[in-house]
Structures are given as structure tokens and as C-alpha cells.
Amino acid sequence: MVSDVEAAALAAVDEGALGRTLLELVSVPSVTGSDAESQLQHQLAGRLEWLGMDVDLWSMDLPALRADPDFPGTEAPREEAWGLVGTTPDGGDGPTLILQGHVDVVPPGDHAAWEGDPFEPRVTGDLVHGRGACDMKAGLAAHLAALAAIRTAGIRLRGRVAAHFVVGEEDGGIGAFGTLRRGHRGDACVIAEPTAGTLITANAGALTFRIAVPGKAAHGSARERGVSAVDAYLPLHRTLAALETERNRDPDPLLAEYPIPYGLSVGTLRAGDWASSVPDLLVAEGRFGVRLGEDPADARAALERCVAEACAADPWLRDHPATVSWPGGQFASGRLPEGHALADVVGTAYADATGAPRPRLRGATYGSDLRHYTGAGIPTLQFGPGDIAVAHSAREHVSLRETAQAARTLVLTVLRTVGTK
Numbered sequence: 001m002v003s004d005v006e007a008a009a010l011a012a013v014d015e016g017a018l019g020r021t022l023l024e025l026v027s028v029p030s031v032t033g034s035d036a037e038s039q040l041q042h043q044l045a046g047r048l049e050w051l052g053m054d055v056d057l058w059s060m061d062l063p064a065l066r067a068d069p070d071f072p073g074t075e076a077p078r079e080e081a082w083g084l085v086g087t088t089p090d091g092g093d094g095p096t097l098i099l100q101g102h103v104d105v106v107p108p109g110d111h112a113a114w115e116g117d118p119f120e121p122r123v124t125g126d127l128v129h130g131r132g133a134c135d136m137k138a139g140l141a142a143h144l145a146a147l148a149a150i151r152t153a154g155i156r157l158r159g160r161v162a163a164h165f166v167v168g169e170e171d172g173g174i175g176a177f178g179t180l181r182r183g184h185r186g187d188a189c190v191i192a193e194p195t196a197g198t199l200i201t202a203n204a205g206a207l208t209f210r211i212a213v214p215g216k217a218a219h220g221s222a223r224e225r226g227v228s229a230v231d232a233y234l235p236l237h238r239t240l241a242a243l244e245t246e247r248n249r250d251p252d253p254l255l256a257e258y259p260i261p262y263g264l265s266v267g268t269l270r271a272g273d274w275a276s277s278v279p280d281l282l283v284a285e286g287r288f289g290v291r292l293g294e295d296p297a298d299a300r301a302a303l304e305r306c307v308a309e310a311c312a313a314d315p316w317l318r319d320h321p322a323t324v325s326w327p328g329g330q331f332a333s334g335r336l337p338e339g340h341a342l343a344d345v346v347g348t349a350y351a352d353a354t355g356a357p358r359p360r361l362r363g364a365t366y367g368s369d370l371r372h373y374t375g376a377g378i379p380t381l382q383f384g385p386g387d388i389a390v391a392h393s394a395r396e397h398v399s400l401r402e403t404a405q406a407a408r409t410l411v412l413t414v415l416r417t418v419g420t421k
Contacts, residue, residue: 001352002352002412005153005155005415005420006352006411006412006415008153008155009149009150009153009155009411009412009415010149010353010408010411010412011153012148012149012150012152012153013145013146013149013404013407013408013411014145014148014149014152015400015404017145017148018141018142018144018145018400018403018404018407019128019400019403021141021144021145022121022128022133022137022138022141022398022400022403023121023123023128025040025132025137025140025141026119026121026128026130026131026132026133026137027119027120027121027130028040028043028119029105029119029131030103030104030105030132031076031104031105031106031107032076032078032104032105032106032167032168032169032170032171033074033076033077033078033104033168033171037103037104037167037168038080038081038082038167040103041057041082041083041084041103041165041167042057042082044084044103044140044165045057045084045086047144048084048086048163048165049086051086051144051147051148051151052088052089052151053086053087053088053089053147053163054086054087054088054089055084055085055086056083056084056085056086056087056182056184057082057083057084058082058083058182059080059081059082059083060080060081060082060083060174060175060178062078062080062081065081065174065177065178065181068177068181070177071174071177072172072173072174072177072329072330072331072372073171073172073208073326073327073328073329073330074168074171074172074174074328074329075171075172075208075327075328075329076168076170076171078168078174081167081168081174081175081178082167083166083167083175083178083179083182084163084164084165084166085162085163085164085165085179085182085184086162086163086165087160087161087162087163088147088157088160088161088162090156090157090160090421091157091158091159091160091418092158092159092421093158093159094157094158094159094160094418094419095159095160095186095187095188095417095418095419096159096160096161096162096185096186096187096418097159097160097161097162097186097187097188097189097190097413097414097417097418098161098162098163098164098186098188098189098190098373098378098380099143099146099147099161099162099163099164099189099190099192099410099414100163100164100165100166100176100189100190100191100192100369100373100380101136101139101140101143101164101165101166101191101192101193101384102136102165102166102167102168102169102170102175102176102369103137103140103165103166103167103175104167104168104169104170104175105131105132105135105137105170106131106135106170106392108131108394109394110394113394114394115129118130118131118394118396119131121133126399126400126401127397127398127399127400128397128398128400129396129397130396130397131396132396133386133396133397133398134194134385134386134387134388134390134391134396134397134398135193135194135386135388135391135392135396136192136193136194136384136386138192138194138384138385138386138398138402138403138406139191139192139193139194139384139385139386139406140165140192141403141407142192142384142385142403142404142406142407142410143163143192143407143410145404145407146407146408146410146411146414147161147163149407149411150411150414150415155415155420156420156421157414157415157418157419157420157421158418158419158420158421159187159417159418159419160418161414161418162184162186164176164179164184164189166178166179166369169368169369171328171329172328172329172330172331173329173331173368173369173371173372175369176369176372176373177372180372180373180376185376185378186378187378187379187417188342188378188379188380188417189373189378189379189380189381190342190346190380190381190382190383190410190413191368191369191370191373191380191381191382191383191384192382192383192384192385192406192410193368193382193384193388194384194385194386194387194388194391194398195359195382195383195384195386195388196386196387196388196389197356197359197402198359198360198361198362199343199346199347199359199360199361199362199381199382199383200361200362200363200364200370200381200382200383201254201335201336201343201361201362201363201381201382202252202254202255202292202333202334202335202336202363202364202370203331203333203334203335203363203364203366203367203368203370203371203382204255204261204262204289204290204291204292204333204363204364204365204366204367205289205290205291205294205296205299205331205332205333205334205367205371206287206288206289206290206329206331206366206367207287207288207290207296207299207300207326207329207330207331208285208286208287208288208326208327208328208329208330209285209286209287209288209300209303209324209325209326210283210284210285210324210325210326210327211233211236211283211284211285211307211322211323211324212281212282212283212322212323212325213229213232213233213236213281213282213283213284213317213322214229214232214280214281214320214322215227215228215229215230215231215232215278215279215280215281215282216278216280217277217278217279217280218277218278219276219277219278220275220276220277220278221276223278225278226278226280227278227316227320228278228279229271229272229279229280229281229282230271230272230279230282232282232314232316232317232320232322233269233271233282233284233322235310235313235314235317236284236307236310236311236317236322237266237284239306239307239309239310240264240266240303240306241264243264243302243303243306244260244262244263244264244289247262247264247289247291247302248260248261248262251291252291252292252293252363254292254335254361254362254363255292255362255363255364255365257362258365260289260365261289261291261363261365262289262290262291262365263287263289263365264286264287264288264289264303265286265287266284266285266286267285267286267287268283268284268285268286269282269283269284270282270283271283285327285328288303289365290331290332290333290367291333292333292335292363293333293335294333296330296332300326303324304324307322307324308321329367331367331368331371332367332371332375333367333371334368334370334371334372334373334374334375334380335363335370335374336374336379336380336381337379340379342379342380342381342417343361343381345413345416345417346381346383346409346413347359348412348416349409349410349411349412349413349416350383350405350409352412353405353408353409353411353412354405354408354409359383364382364388366388368382370382383406383409384406385398385399385402385403385405385406386398386399386402386403
């Protein structure tokens with residue numbers, strides 16, 4: 001049931017302005033760690049100020065964050081990171097709801113795979129195409145549209161809304177980590193990642209690993225005098241596949257719909273430095289899924305134990321064991337506490353705003369900033385426009401209608417969470 005106050009706020013959602021905002025955001029090539037990522041944070045700070053919010057825009061102390069024992073790791077090089085939080089100034093004794101989103105995008109890859117420039121948004125009917133359209137600039141646009149609608153409707157809030165716009169989500173979450181370390185907190189959080197009309201209440205984790213496999217160099221014409229690191233790696237690869245199978249037995253019900261909830265994927269293999277030489281080193285890097293509720297230290301130990309056992313069973317590796325290290329992003333798992341009211345509030349808001357059935361709950365197999373907020377004791381879920389299936393691809397797009405529906409859902413979520421005066 002929508003109240004008169006809520007109806008006024010819903011009517012104030014400006015779909016035209018929402019579309020223009022999305023196009024402007026996509027046109028900024030805010031690849032993780034780039035200058036444009038910082039540029040976009042400053043642009044968004046201006047938007048939050050225009051909405052009448054109290055803005056905290058700061059340059060993060062990267063050495064201090066990297067020295068923190070809980071630092072989540074990074075993969076993209078960066079020289080700076082900007083934090084941005086905007087908070088509604090009115091409010092009294094009511095709760096604070098965080099609307100969170102990341103501004104960074106992954107690189108576009110092969111430009112030839114795109115129809116046009118990936119950072120020149122293209123509109124076909126209801127769809128906006130471009131890098132970051134789905135993941136997750138549509139979510140940012142929905143946040144801004146919801147905040148603007150509440151302001152336009154002249155609604156005074158009993159609590160507060162805090163917009164957390166963060167960098168570096170794609171490679172570990174340094175932005176969310178730094179924002180929480182600065183002391184910004186709330187009573188609940190909605191992250192507008194693409195969820196395809198569902199509510200995501202849990203994320204599996206993901207750890208970047210590196211395995212260095214030694215060989216013995218020799219001239220290729222006398223390869224029997226050497227030991228190929230490529231050949232030495234093969235039994236390890238088979239053992240890793242068996243480990244993946246073992247870890248995916250009986251997954252959590254929130255992830256049971258996925259064929260492989262906790263994927264173990266070797267993404268790069270590098271070996272040798274000369275075509276006619278037997279390679280004396282192979283380096284494999286990949287991604288190791290963390291089960292819901294699993295301590296990342298236990299996950300690391302499982303993979304290290306697997307590699308050690310495989311080495312012990314191999315004549316060459318027994319005396320020349322492979323080594324495992326953990327560079328790059330380190331995503332723990334995270335979840336909204338079962339039965340928490342936030343899922344019911346957002347689900348009902350979606351049904352009331354769209355007339356559609358309440359969205360179902362599910363988990364996601366990828367890591368996200370959700371685990372930073374739940375780890376800080378802030379109940380968090382993901383709800384936003386778009387489908388993760390097209391994210392990070394040359395097919396990336398999002399529906400304008402779906403983005404407007406998300407904005408209206410967020411309007412009701414805000415009003416029903418923080419309350420009105």
C-alpha cells in the first residue's frame with residue numbers, strides 16, 4: 001500500500017533526467033585505477049552537493065590502507081583513490097540507510113568487438129549500451145534519481161540517507177574498505193549492483209592465487225636433459241579440478257541454482273622465455289571461490305594443502321615443490337542475516353513500485369562490496385538494474401525502464417527505512 005507521501009515521491013522520479021544522467025556516467029571511461037575514475041568521483045561530489053547533501057570527498061591514504069592487516073588487495077595499479085560520501089542533512093533520531101555503488105569499470109577489451117566506442121553510450125529502443133552501463137552506472141543513476149525525487153517532493157526524513165560512491169570495487173574493494181575505515185557507517189545498506197529483478201542477499205568470495213612450478217632448463221634439441229615446467233604443472237591442474245569438484249558438493253541453498261557456485265579457474269599461464277629451450281618455470285594465476293561463511297584463511301589452506309599433496313605424489317615436484325602465493329584481490333564471502341527485515345522492505349517496495357511480484361532471494365557466485373559492509377556489522381543486500389550476465393562483455397547494456405523501476409523501488413525503500421517527519 002503506497003501512502004500519499006510515497007506517491008508524491010514516486011511521481012517525482014524524472015525518467016528523462018535519469019536517462020541523461022546514465023548517458024553522462026557511461027561516457028566517463030572510469031576504468032579501475034585510472035584518472036577518469038578520480039574525475040568521476042569529483043563530478044559525483046558536485047551532484048551530491050546540488051542535491052543538498054553534506055559531502056565528504058577525500059583523498060585516501062593509500063600507504064596506510066595497504067598496511068592495514070585487513071587490506072583486501074588490489075590488482076590494478078593506482079596512484080590515488082578518492083572517497084565520496086554524501087549525507088542528507090535533515091533527520092533526527094531515525095536510522096541511516098546507505099545507498100552504495102562503485103564508479104569504476106573494467107577495461108573494454110577488444111574495441112573491435114563493440115559496435116562503436118564502448119565509452120560513447122549507444123541507445124537502441126529501451127536499451128543503453130556501453131562499458132559500465134550495467135555494472136554499475138545504471139545503479140548509480142538510480143540512486144541519484146531516488147535522492148532527487150525525495151528532495152523534489154519536499155519530503156523531510158526522520159533519519160538519514162548516506163550515498164557511498166566508491167572506487168576500486170572491481171579489484172578488491174579499496175573504496176568501500178577506505179570508506180568504512182574513515183568511520184562512515186549506517187544501519188542498513190543497499191548496493192545497486194545488477195540483480196536481474198532479484199534480491200541478492202549473499203556473495204561467495206574469490207581469492208586470487210599464484211602457483212609457481214619449477215622445471216629444469218635445457219636445449220630443446222636435448223629436452224630429455226631438462227624437465228619442462230609445463231609438464232610438471234599438468235598433474236597440478238588435474239588436482240585443482242578435483243578440488244573444485246570437492247568444494248562444490250552440497251552448496252548453500254542460496255547458491256544451489258548455479259552449476260559451479262565456487263569456481264576455481266586458472267586464468268593465466270606463463271612459461272618459458274625461448275622457443276628452443278625447455279622452460280624452467282611456469283606461473284599459473286587464477287581465481288579460487290570462497291564458500292559462504294568460510295574463513296578466507298581456511299580456503300587458502302585448502303588450496304595450499306591440495307598443491308602440497310600433488311607435489312608429494314610427483315617424482316619431480318616431490319623434491320622441487322611448487323609454491324603458492326596470494327596476490328591481487330582477496331574477496332571474502334558475505335551475507336545478509338537470514339530473516340533480516342531489509343529483504344522484506346526492499347521486496348515489498350519493488351512490488352508496490354512496479355506492480356510486479358516480489359523478487360526472489362538468491363546468492364551470487366562473485367565477490368562484491370557487500371562483504372565489506374556485512375563484515376562491519378551493517379546488514380546489506382544487492383538490488384539494482386541490469387543483468388550480471390552481460391557485465392564485463394562487449395554486449396553490456398541496461399534497460400532504461402528497469403533503471404527507472406529500480407529508482408522507484410529505492411525511493412520507497414528509503415522512506416520506509418529512515419521514516420518521514
